[in-house]
Amino acid sequence: MGLKIGELAKATGTKVETVRYYERIGLLPEAERTSGNYRSYAPAHLDQLNFIRHARRLGFDIADIRSLLDLAGQPERDCAEVDRIASGHLRAVEDKIARLALLREELNRMIGQCRGGSVGNCRIIETLADHGLCESDHGGG
Amino acid sequence: MGLKIGELAKATGTKVETVRYYERIGLLPEAERTSGNYRSYAPAHLDQLNFIRHARRLGFDIADIRSLLDLAGQPERDCAEVDRIASGHLRAVEDKIARLALLREELNRMIGQCRGGSVGNCRIIETLADHGLCESDHGGG
DNA sequence: ATGCACCCTGTAGCAGCTACAGGGTCAAGG
């Protein structure tokens, strides 16, 4: 009566292997089994997998999603913790953007200096060979 | 007479294990060995490792760096290929930034809707549970 | 001879999947 794993996967835009992976790491609860040992999923699984996939698409990592699922299961709790997780993730995303923006500038400058010609006097290669030629701090990370 | 691996590592801001890793995958040529079987690095190694580290800091992946090193060793060649690699990477970085910016918007909206209170009516949890509540296409990928 | 900092090899772990190999199940068609 429940969904087979392939159906669940299709319904949520997930790969079958990924569903099994989520089960293995305990992110998705184990499904009932049919007499033929096939997994059989209930609507609750569908909801939870949708939640997981959505959170993943938003870039939350598995540990965060675990916490969020846990919290979602305790509706009476204060949602400050939810907020904390989401805000922390937002900050991480902003950080990543900032770092990538620095790389973009540096790459742009590097590429802009290349006037064609031979590798021997290619500014891109020169710049890569000598960090001193860089302006910004696209530094250690 | 050459540098020991720890000295090379320090001089380039690399970990010793990483240097050995680069050698193992053939990114850095093998070093001479002392009578005691210690690696002994020449200045050329130092230059190459600096090149590698700089490229890594700029986000190039190992395959790209392999190509760049290869090209750097053929100074008479046209640098169009170098340009192609760098530009491709720049585009990848821009792509990543664009995708992260979408996530940032969506996260911002989600978090902005949370008015405190209990998890039971937390907009963050609701939004995660239902992708339909999203506006942007922070979609599959 | 003893201690210590450094070096060696080899292997396993991280995240988050993905992709097999080598089998079983089930419904349809001949």
Place this chain on the structure above:
DNA sequence: CCTTGACCCTGTAGCTGCTACAGGGTGCAT
């Protein structure tokens, strides 16, 4: 009844770019 094909099962290895051991050797000072 038997086969074909689509699906399912478990278990394990691979991807990227390192990082972190374990279990040993080297080299120099005391």
